[in-house]
Amino acid sequence: MNNQDAVNTNRTIQITADGSHTIAVPDLNITYHSKYGAIQESRHVFIQTVFKYFLNLDKIETVHILEIGFGTGLSALLSLNEALQLQQKIYYETIEPFPITMDEVSVLNYVERISQNLHDEFLLMHSCAFNKDVIVNYSFSFKKINNELQNFQSTGKFHLIYFDAFDPNTQPELWTKAIFEKLHKLLYNNGMLVTYCSKSIVRKALLAAGFSVEKLKGPPHKREIIRAVKKD
Numbered sequence: 738m739n740n741q742d743a744v745n746t747n748r749t750i751q752i753t754a755d756g757s758h759t760i761a762v763p764d765l766n767i768t769y770h771s772k773y774g775a776i777q778e779s780r781h782v783f784i785q786t787v788f789k790y791f792l793n794l795d796k797i798e799t800v801h802i803l804e805i806g807f808g809t810g811l812s813a814l815l816s817l818n819e820a821l822q823l824q825q826k827i828y829y830e831t832i833e834p835f836p837i838t839m840d841e842v843s844v845l846n847y848v849e850r851i852s853q854n855l856h857d858e859f860l861l862m863h864s865c866a867f868n869k870d871v872i873v874n875y876s877f878s879f880k881k882i883n884n885e886l887q888n889f890q891s892t893g894k895f896h897l898i899y900f901d902a903f904d905p906n907t908q909p910e911l912w913t914k915a916i917f918e919k920l921h922k923l924l925y926n927n928g929m930l931v932t933y934c935s936k937s938i939v940r941k942a943l944l945a946a947g948f949s950v951e952k953l954k955g956p957p958h959k960r961e962i963i964r965a966v967k968k969d
């Protein structure tokens with residue numbers, strides 16, 4: 738069975754240490770998030786390390802975010818929740834070649850743990866058509882792209898990239914200089930890419946693609962994560 742078949746046909750929902758769900762793909766021995774806490778990890782990596790950090794440096798009317806791997810929608814939901822609290826507008830574009838089913842979405846416990854008020858918004862992000870702009874609410878515009886990152890083309894520019902592909906052992910084709918060069922071009926100057934993986938091959942590929950790379954403290958049980966900045 739190849740990776741694509743495994744991700745599409747053999748997924749299970751599991752509880753992580755902070756009580757929030759993740760999805761596991763047993764055939765590939767991977768999970769969508771840290772087993773030590775899915776919400777805890779996503780808040781640390783995406784919300785604290787780039788979203789809030791970036792907004793503290795720069796006031797921007799609408800922050801443009803690109804996520805690689807929509808998956809469970811957890812990072813989108815956390816970003817929407819933060820947007821409402823900070824009264825910050827977001828345009829959120831996300832790539833997902835292997836969407837999860839609405840049956841799986843209905844089991845996930847993110848809304849009850851993040852904000853009960855966002856139940857309809859969470860379902861809308863999962864159920865809406867691909868490749869169409871959707872107004873999720875007054876703070877949050879959204880578009881899902883049903884494509885692989887390797888084939889993704891965009892004329893848009895972004896302030897932040899949440900790089901949340903499966904790890905380099907599972908998907909070595911996504912952690913390359915060529916892919917990071919493509920993402921570098923999609924960022925505004927001073928824009929940032931963040932990823933949970935700080936392996937040396939990843940740092941080297943990001944540096945070769947022209948990023949400035951910082952290693953930062955990871956969430957519990959993860960020593961380091963990477964924030965990479967585009968400096969022209």
Ligand SMILES: C[S@@+](CC[C@H](N)C(=O)[O-])C[C@H]1O[C@@H](n2cnc3c(N)ncnc32)[C@H](O)[C@@H]1O
Pocket residue numbers: 744768769770779805806807808809810811812832833834835836884885886887901902903904911
């Ligand atoms: C580590 S999971 C993270 C998902 C998501 N950010 C979340 O919080 O649930 C990786 C995601 O990347 C998606 N993916 C797999 N191959 C991809 C590709 N070639 N391009 C973009 N995304 C891909 C997977 O289907 C999966 O949803």
